[in-house]
Amino acid sequence: xxxxxxxxxxxxxxxxxxxxxxxxxxxxxxxxxxxxxxxxxxxxxxxxxxxxxxxxxxxxxxxxxxxxxxxxxxxxxxxxxxxxxxxxxxxxxxxxxxxxxxxxxxxxxxxxxxxxxxxxxxxxxxxxxxxxxxxxxxxxxxxxxxxxxxxxxxxxxxxxxxxxxxxxxx
Numbered sequence: 001x002x003x004x005x006x007x008x009x010x011x012x013x014x015x016x017x018x019x020x021x022x023x024x025x026x027x028x029x030x031x032x033x034x035x036x037x038x039x040x041x042x043x044x045x046x047x048x049x050x051x052x053x054x055x056x057x058x059x060x061x062x063x064x065x066x067x068x069x070x071x072x073x074x075x076x077x078x079x080x081x082x083x084x085x086x087x088x089x090x091x092x093x094x095x096x097x098x099x100x101x102x103x104x105x106x107x108x109x110x111x112x113x114x115x116x117x118x119x120x121x122x123x124x125x126x127x128x129x130x131x132x133x134x135x136x137x138x139x140x141x142x143x144x145x146x147x148x149x150x151x152x153x154x155x156x157x158x159x160x161x162x163x164x165x166x167x168x169x170x
Contacts (some may be wrong), residue, residue, distance in 0.1 A: 067126025
């Protein structure tokens with residue numbers, strides 16, 4: 001596990017495992033003899049980053065396309081996003097393209113909590129899929145849950161430019 005986690009996409013590595021890190025003194029008869037040293041050649045072809053957003057398996061986030069930059073939106077920030085929600089059979093429940101959204105506004109209804117949590121870990125131009133149970137999706141409308149595909153198109157920079165904000169007006 002440790003070795004594979006250090007690989008980059010397309011990298012080829014050879015791992016030699018001593019018996020105590022493989023099958024031990026017993027081996028795994030009939031194919032792996034006792035006290036065998038194992039050699040694995042592994043090429044990392046691709047990977048999927050998955051994140052259990054609420055630590056209850058209710059929303060599992062998978063990154064589809066990596067974003068750019070360093071900024072992540074936070075509660076109260078305005079973003080431009082696209083959202084597509086599908087049932088497990090592929091039926092589209094909801095689709096919104098290039099909508100302006102404020103995190104924490106509840107404008108997305110029942111999926112807002114999952115979307116807000118996902119967005120706070122995304123970067124501009126990132127695409128993510130959220131596999132949601134019905135509790136984080138549309139309730140009884142989607143008893144089998146739903147898959148949300150989110151594209152964070154833009155994070156808007158907002159700044160209070162009023163005279164009161166810089167204390168120049170008394």
